[in-house]
Amino acid sequence: MRSYCLAELAEHLGAELIGDATCSITATATLERGGEGQISFLSNSKYRKYLTETRAAAVLVSADDSAFVPPGVNALLVKDPYVAFARVAQLLDSTPAAANGVHPSASIDPTADVAASAAIGPNAVIAAGAVIGENVQIGAGCFVGEQAVLADNVRLWPNVSVYHAVKIGSNTIVHSGAVLGSDGFGFANERGNWVKIPQTGTVVIGADCEIGANTTIDRGAIDNTVIGNNVIIDNLCQIAHNVHIGEHTAIAGATVVAGSTRIGRYCIIGGAAVINGHIEICDGAHISGMAMVMKPITEKGVYSSGIPAVSNLDWRKNTAKLRQIDQLYQRVKQLEQQLTSMQTATGADH
Structure with a gap:
């Protein structure tokens, strides 16, 4: 102690x-x-x-x-x-190491470059050409793919999958079940049939990041998916292909970021937010939990769209009223037309 x-x-x-x-x-x-x-x-x-x-x-x-x-x-x-x-x-942290020494059951390709100070747990697999830096900890059952690079002091907790050519910066922590570098959701439609587009980019993760358990970060379709330095991503998040996340941004659990979106620096994104693809979010934006971001955010501020929970009785009443919005809109439109006609007629009389 x-x-x-x-x-x-x-x-x-x-x-x-x-x-x-x-x-x-x-x-x-x-x-x-x-x-x-x-x-x-x-x-x-x-x-x-x-x-x-x-x-x-x-x-x-x-x-x-x-x-x-x-x-x-x-x-x-x-x-x-x-x-x-x-x-x-x-x-005072008493968290144990993800691995100690190199376990006999670990499979390390002879062409992998593994620092002598690295620790590799039971049944971990290090593929050909991978580079493992000083003091890296790779937990039990992890997979590090071909040509992947783990910089100094990276820590992978058990059962993390790092696909080929993924690069992870120094001091980054990746929690159990995370998948880094899986294929992005890229397909072309040919008369109803989906034709797969090979995802030939990779994932580049900066230094001092933390990636939560069971989070997935897809590799880029052509260019790379890029996570900046000191980005923290909670559990169960989905980061799609070609996304760029700026330095010091924090993303809470169950958030989904669609492809080719660019998120700025120092952003804070609440849990279960959904961010549309091919948009840009400026530096310093704060997005509330459960928000649906459909358009670019160009000015620093707080953005929300989730509906707070209410009693079931109130929800039922509000839902019944919402169903009548179109009818109400049409009635208001008719009244505005009638009012305009009356004003026009009154003006003509004078």
């Missing part, structure tokens, strides 16, 4: 320490459940009541909330408690 004294954590975070500098921290916890040797944080004032009652050994707080820290609880004053919490959690 890793442990750090508060003085070490304060130095790591550039924080102001209030309390016992020698206090040992071994784990993170919530304010409600924190106890001896644990550190928590307050980043939202609505949870301030838990701060006054916490039994955590230390808390990460802003200067504005320092007055609410109870006696006997140490504090680290930081600019952003949530970011500070993430930094401390990284130091």
Whole structure:
């Protein structure tokens, strides 16, 4: 178990320490459940009541909330408690490695270039010409295709499939069941018959990315599908062929991005959003969960289209009214025509 004294954590975070500098921290916890040797944080004032009652050994707080820290609880004053919490959690992370050493059951082609420090788990397959960088971890049952490149410190959790020629940047994490580089949905229709178009591009993923479990990223049809640096993609997402996603963008679970769409930098896309193909979304756009994006977004802002849940009774009433929208539209149109005719007649009389 890793442990750090508060003085070490304060130095790591550039924080102001209030309390016992020698206090040992071994784990993170919530304010409600924190106890001896644990550190928590307050980043939202609505949870301030838990701060006054916490039994955590230390808390990460802003200067504005320092007055609410109870006696006997140490504090680290930081600019952003949530970011500070993430930094401390990284130091105390107890997640095991995806693989240790090279398992005897791993199949590694003789022409693959595998760094001596790489770890490859049971039944993993490394195909011809693949390049595996320093300190890469490849979990059990993974497949790394021909000419694929995994840069230093990439981590593949079990049963990830990396198709041929896919490139993954350093420090990127790919979770179980993800498929990178499968064929894009490219077909031509010849009198009702679908003719497959070979997908000859690949997928290029930048550094410091995270790809969620069971997410799929299709290879490009001709050009590449490109994921920029520090992009985070949640579980169960579908990224189609030739999509470009800009640096530092975050995409929540079950989102679908259709082919040849370009998403800018620093975008945030909520869960279960659907984004049409062949459109462009500008830098810094925020798209709410369940939104249906059909047209380009050219101005930074928040965009929504999902319908919030209501009681079943209200939904039934609203649905019944929606069915009458066309009739209502036609009636309003007739009334406008009648009003125009009356105004015209009145004008003629004068």
